[in-house]
Every structure is written in C-alpha cells, then in structure tokens.
Amino acid sequence: MANIYDKAHELSRTLRDSDEFQNLRNLHAQVEEDEVAKRMLDNFRNVQLELQQKQxxxxxxxxxxxxxxxxxxxxxxxxxxxxxxxxxxQKMSTVIGDLNKIITEPLEDLYGVPEDQQGQ
Known part of the structure; x- marks a missing residue:
C-alpha cells in the first residue's frame, strides 16, 4: 500500500510543476521586482487584512x-x-479548492455531505 505522505509530497511536486503555479511564480517575481507595484500590492493586502481582522x-x-x-x-x-x-x-485558489474536494471525498462518503453544501 502506498504511503499517504509520499503521495501528498508527489502531489505537492506536481502542483509546483503545474502551469498555474509557474505562471503565479513568474508574476509574483515581476511584482517583487517592480517597487511601485510591490508597494501598491502590499498596501492593498494590508487594507484587506485590516478589514478581515475587524470582521x-x-x-x-x-x-x-x-x-x-x-x-x-x-x-x-x-x-x-x-x-x-x-x-x-484566483485560478490557483480554484485548483486548491478542487483538490481539497477530491481529497475529502472519502470523508464525505463516510460521514455524508453537510446540508449547507449539498447541491454546490
């Protein structure tokens, strides 16, 4: 039987090699290299964080x-x-969400899907 942690690390490597992750990494590097863009994004994220903390x-x-x-x-x-x-x-978030659904399928099969998530 395969070691579940080995499979998780394999999935991590696959995700790291994916086009979605590579695109994200390249764009992140571009923002980091552009002082104005980095400052703009940092300010935006700080405002977001403050609002989330309040909520x-x-x-x-x-x-x-x-x-x-x-x-x-x-x-x-x-x-x-x-x-x-x-x-x-946003694309990466969708991928992670999809992976999470797939990974948790055995638990949903065992315990059922919470009523507030049925039909989604």
Whole structure:
C-alpha cells in the first residue's frame, strides 16, 4: 500500500510543476521586482487584512474603510501585472479548492455531505 505522505509530497511536486503555479511564480517575481507595484500590492493586502481582522472580531468596517478598500482595489486592478497576478491567484485558489474536494471525498462518503453544501 502506498504511503499517504509520499503521495501528498508527489502531489505537492506536481502542483509546483503545474502551469498555474509557474505562471503565479513568474508574476509574483515581476511584482517583487517592480517597487511601485510591490508597494501598491502590499498596501492593498494590508487594507484587506485590516478589514478581515475587524470582521473576525465582530466589528463592522466603516463606510470610509470600505470606500478606501474599493479605491485600493481599483488602483491595483489598473496595474497590468498586479491584475494578472490576482487572476492567477484566483485560478490557483480554484485548483486548491478542487483538490481539497477530491481529497475529502472519502470523508464525505463516510460521514455524508453537510446540508449547507449539498447541491454546490
């Protein structure tokens, strides 16, 4: 029987070699090399993180904070490389989500699918 951890490492290597990951890595490097793009993306992510932390603490972001976040998002979307990076991040997120579904199928078969996830 195959060692489950060996298979996990094999999957990790396959993911690392995938076109999606390579595209993500290349775009990330481009952003890191561009001081303005890096600063823009860092600022945007900091605003996102602050809003998420507030929400996790049960606080509602102010109208001002929401407007600021929207402006930051619009600004980074206008930067071609950052916009492409965000698209690739979304693709990678979809891949990871799909892999998670596949990996957890045995547990779903055993315990069933929670009612709030049925039909998705």
């Amino acid at each position: 996790m603490q049960g606080q509602q972001p102010s109208e001002d904070e929401i407007t600021q976040a929207q402006k930051q998002f619009e600004m980074v979307q206008q930067h071609e490389v950052i916009s492409k990076l965000m698209e690739e991040e």
